[in-house]
Amino acid sequence: MEKTSVDSHFREIVDKIEDGIMVVSRNGKILYANHTAVLMFDLQESDGEYGHFGFPLVRGTETEMPIEHPNGVSIIASVRVVEFKWQGEEVNLLAATDITAVKGINKLKQEILSRHKTERELQNRTLELERSNKELEQFAYAASHDLQEPLRKINAFSDLLIAKCQNQLSFEASDYLKRMKDASCRMSRLIKDLLDLARVDMKPSLFNAVSLNEQMELILPDFELQIKEKQARIECGNLPEVKADPVQVRQLLHNLISNALKYSSKELPPDIRIRAKSLQHGMIELSVEDNGIGFDEQNKERIFKPFQRLHSREDYPGTGIGLSICKKIVERYGGQMSVSSCPGKGSVFRVELPGA
Ligand code: ADP
Numbered sequence: 001m002e003k004t005s006v007d008s009h010f011r012e013i014v015d016k017i018e019d020g021i022m023v024v025s026r027n028g029k030i031l032y033a034n035h036t037a038v039l040m041f042d043l044q045e046s047d048g049e050y051g052h053f054g055f056p057l058v059r060g061t062e063t064e065m066p067i068e069h070p071n072g073v074s075i076i077a078s079v080r081v082v083e084f085k086w087q088g089e090e091v092n093l094l095a096a097t098d099i100t101a102v103k104g105i106n107k108l109k110q111e112i113l114s115r116h117k118t119e120r121e122l123q124n125r126t127l128e129l130e131r132s133n134k135e136l137e138q139f140a141y142a143a144s145h146d147l148q149e150p151l152r153k154i155n156a157f158s159d160l161l162i163a164k165c166q167n168q169l170s171f172e173a174s175d176y177l178k179r180m181k182d183a184s185c186r187m188s189r190l191i192k193d194l195l196d197l198a199r200v201d202m203k204p205s206l207f208n209a210v211s212l213n214e215q216m217e218l219i220l221p222d223f224e225l226q227i228k229e230k231q232a233r234i235e236c237g238n239l240p241e242v243k244a245d246p247v248q249v250r251q252l253l254h255n256l257i258s259n260a261l262k263y264s265s266k267e268l269p270p271d272i273r274i275r276a277k278s279l280q281h282g283m284i285e286l287s288v289e290d291n292g293i294g295f296d297e298q299n300k301e302r303i304f305k306p307f308q309r310l311h312s313r314e315d316y317p318g319t320g321i322g323l324s325i326c327k328k329i330v331e332r333y334g335g336q337m338s339v340s341s342c343p344g345k346g347s348v349f350r351v352e353l354p355g356a
Helices: 008-016 035-040 100-168 171-202 212-230 246-262 322-332
Strands: 020-025 030-033 062-068 074-086 089-098 208-211 233-236 241-244 271-278 283-289 337-342 346-354
Touching (some): 008 035, 020 035, 020 074, 035 089, 100 171, 171 322, 212 233, 212 246, 241 246, 241 346, 246 283, 246 346, 322 337, 322 346
Parallel strands (some): 233 271
Antiparallel strands (some): 020 089, 062 074, 074 089, 271 283
């Protein structure tokens, strides 16, 4: 069967079909190809013939064929081959549909599905993590509560011993007792601080506008005695409102001011400045600056970790948890905490909170 023998009307009709239609002999010679097939398979005509079909033909099944065109375009064709009798000769009739677009959409669909799956998995993992964090916090909370009880007993019995048997106690025994009491107080403080650290995320996360000025007024009386003793000056500009839990805001301010007073220089009375400024994205930066002993800036990451202290307990009592609590509070509101410091000159602690 020659290509030229195909009736021209028939060819005109078949050429209009959007599927590629080909007649291929048993040995693979292309006997006829419509216009779409020529384009689809990039068939090259020579003397009115298209040569041999370069793909194996499997009858009866639908095969997906990736076709690379020399110009770099690649398509995927879905090809059906059926047995066909033409002028007594047994040939293959081949119909091919370009499914590149469909495949593309399927691929996209698959990508979207797999992205959704990953997102779901991530969400589940986050929920699981939140749950186990909550459990851990509740455990820490319960454990801390229970730990305070025996300490209260140690304290109470030490007090009883001092009150009732002081005259019978040697100087040495009194000293041991005092140290015992100090240690139990320290441990009680440590547990309380750990409890505060565990509690940071336990508060409900519905926040209202909180006036920093009002919170300052509430906490300043706590420091009255120290301010008097150290002749400290606390200068507080006009502070804005933030969107946070008021108790946590007070805790944050309390820890920073308490440190500014505690780590003060022996030579100068503490001069503490509290300022606020607006940042981008609606955040407020609150800074607490002191003229205290400062520290080497190479430790500026370390001090935000629990139990990390740069100064001796004898000179500056503390548990080393205060700044970890501050950092955790600030991060809970999507803010950051940083410090700049210079030994002997002072430090500036900066915290970010969302503006109201
Ligand atoms: P604590 O004061 O109980 O030791 P913090 O977590 O509040 O615990 O502080 C950690 C350490 O950071 C302190 O032990 C101290 O060495 C250092 N530090 C904190 N605030 C200041 C400050 N204002 N000036 C100098 N050092 C400071």
